[in-house]
Amino acid sequence: MPPPPIAPDGPGQVPYGYPGAAPAYGYPGPGPAYGYPGPGPAYGYPGPQQAPYGGVAPYPAAHGYAWPGMQPSPSNGLGTASLVLGIVATVGFVLWPVALATGILAVILGGLGRGRANRGEATNPGVALAGVICGAAGIVLVLVLFALLIATGA
Structure with missing residues (x-):
């Protein structure tokens, strides 16, 4: 019709x-x-x-299959993990075994994250530095707690 x-x-x-x-x-x-x-x-x-969409592909297929000349996405996971572990170490210093372990891991991962940022593989050097600082603060708080426990004889 x-x-x-x-x-x-x-x-x-x-x-x-x-x-x-x-x-x-x-x-x-x-x-x-x-x-x-x-x-x-x-x-x-x-x-x-x-051609569909004017001959241009709508999006890259998946992560790892980018267009030629496209920069890889930054890997900011180490800096972010360092900051999270540093905050956990600083806030939870009363649980000294957890705080000591997370503080040490925060300092290590923050150093690795800063190295990646200096090489241009990551875009969050400030977050990694904050993780190092928070992790070190957590370690210092655990050591101060140990010193207080030893000084009071508990």
């Missing part, structure tokens, strides 16, 4: 749309008499000679 005849607003225009708009409901448009190249494919489907 052919679509009902609809008169365009003017030469080269689609009814109820803007000039050059795809016609609604798959109706091919006014055709070559009004400057169009002729009936094209249905709305939303590329023609046989047209």
